[in-house]
Amino acid sequence: MxxxxxxxxxxxxxxxxxxxxxxxxxxxxxxxxxxxxxxxxxxxxxxxxxxxxxxxxxxxxxxxxxxxxxxxxxxxxxxxxxxxxxxxxxxxxxxxxxxxxxxxxxxxxxxxxxxxxxxxxxxxxxxxxxxxxxxxxxxxxxxxxLTCAGLTAWNALYGLESRKLIPGDWVLTQGTGGVSLFAVQFAKAAGARVIATTSSKDKAEKLKQYGVDEVINYKEDANWGETAKKLTGGRGVQHILEVGGPNTMKQSLKAIAIDGVISIIGFLGGVKGEQPSFLDCLMNICTVRGVLVGNRLQFEEMNRAVEANNIKPVxxxxxxxxxxxxxxxxxxxxxxxxxxxxxxxx
Missing domain, CATH: 3.90.180.10 (Medium-chain alcohol dehydrogenases, catalytic domain)
Structure with a gap:
């Protein structure tokens, strides 16, 4: 060597x-x-x-x-x-x-x-x-x-002890980045239903190939948060992975279910723009949490799930x-x- x-x-x-x-x-x-x-x-x-x-x-x-x-x-x-x-x-x-x-x-x-x-x-x-x-x-x-995107998605869905993902939950992901696609795969493996937002028909088709139940084009539907809530029968989404930041949080709050969790992952949409207030968390009775990847025990737990379900990262x-x-x-x-x-x- x-x-x-x-x-x-x-x-x-x-x-x-x-x-x-x-x-x-x-x-x-x-x-x-x-x-x-x-x-x-x-x-x-x-x-x-x-x-x-x-x-x-x-x-x-x-x-x-x-x-x-x-x-x-x-x-x-x-x-x-x-x-x-x-x-x-x-x-x-x-x-x-x-x-x-x-x-x-x-x-x-x-x-x-x-x-x-x-x-x-x-x-x-x-x-x-x-x-x-x-x-x-x-x-x-x-x-x-797996190091960052995989573990971040896993933490978003399973990291809050009081509100872990369970079969039948609705999950909302944004876009087709690594964290969002991992969340789709983990959610489907757990028996959850997934709504995804994207900006193109080509990406929408790819998302459906990975098991996404409903796709919303956010460029065609600026009020996609309300649309997502309607897709759940009005109940709302239990887990939202918020990768856009301030510019998409308003719509995430419209989509969230009572006692749902919005995990803030990033700020791909920029850091400026009209931001909701803390009062919106009260009005929607939800938890908003920042997620910075996860710990080694979660990593090892995730890896067992990846093996057991033969999940192949995109x-x-x-x-x-x-x-x-x-x-x-x-x-x-x-x-x-x-x-x-x-x-x-x-």
Whole structure:
């Protein structure tokens, strides 16, 4: 094995040109409790794009190796490692310190690709607590999609103990990004019914292929929240994955059922616009919660469900190579992808 590797770093926050490639970066050394992972696949998230554009609201360090999502094989282990052995197939945990329970002041600062070097490189070293075994039914590209988008969707549907998804519930997803498509797959596997919003007929057809029960084109129906509620027979939707942010929250509140849960995932629609007030939560008798991925116990629970139901993550047909990372970022920024955008690493 060579002592050097191909590795990307975030050299600034002015745009994708600030992504720098080093073709002779050192392979990290491991401590007694560390695992050296040879990456075979990575996937991108909206978070990765906004970090390079200086728009990320959480902790990050200068010169970090980008991307939280990585899957690969264990190349070597420290002498006190007991959870993994050489040859195991593993996936990175998003927040390395978030092993169970809720986030705290420390674990929220341990984001891979933010403060801890990520997966856009050939080798990475991680504490053994910050990795999980990859589901046996997935390849490395599929496995690499679970770290952020998969676990975020799982947390949205199952993370609130008092209101976990149950068969017969209605779930509303927005668009065709990674989190939304995972939510569709998890919901259908659990016997729930799904309403999805999208902006094109082509994407609507693809959503139906993945089992979506009802599709609403939000460009044709600006009042899609009320439409969604009507589709449930007036009862409302029990779980909404809110990826749009301020500009779509008003409609989500119109769609929500009494005691339903709106999980705020992101702000793809921008951060400006007319925002509902906290009083709207009272008027609609619902819970609105922010979700930042999830913990390792949830990750392992999700992976068991992925195996048991043979769930196959939706990977965009265009796969980029490690040397093509800038092009991959632009492709995703232009919203040309369907599902998860992946990087193949040799």
């Amino acid at each position: 060579s002592n050097t590797q191909m590795q990307w770093t975030v050299a600034g926050t002015k745009g994708f040109d600030d992504l720098e490639l080093n073709e002779s970066a050192p392979i990290p050394e491991i401590g007694d409790k560390d695992v050296l992972v040879k990456f075979h696949g990575a996937s991108l998230n909206y978070r990765d794009l906004v970090i390079v554009k200086g728009m990320y609201p959480f902790a990050q360090k200068d010169g970090v190796v980008p991307a939280s999502d990585g899957a690969g094989t264990v190349e070597a282990v420290g002498k006190h490692v007991h959870r993994f052995q050489k040859g195991d197939k593993v996936i990175t945990l998003f927040n390395q310190g978030h092993l169970g329970g809720s986030l705290d002041g420390y674990s929220v600062t341990t984001g891979v690709g933010g403060t801890i070097d990520g997966s856009l490189r050939q080798y990475g070293a991680y504490d053994e607590q910050g990795l999980v075994h990859m589901p046996s039914n997935l390849n490395f590209l599929e496995g690499a999609t 990977v965009d047909e265009k796969v980029f190579k490690l040397a093509e990372v800038r092009e991959a970022y632009q492709y995703m920024w232009d919203q040309k992808h369907f599902g998860k955008l992946c990087i193949s690493i040799e």
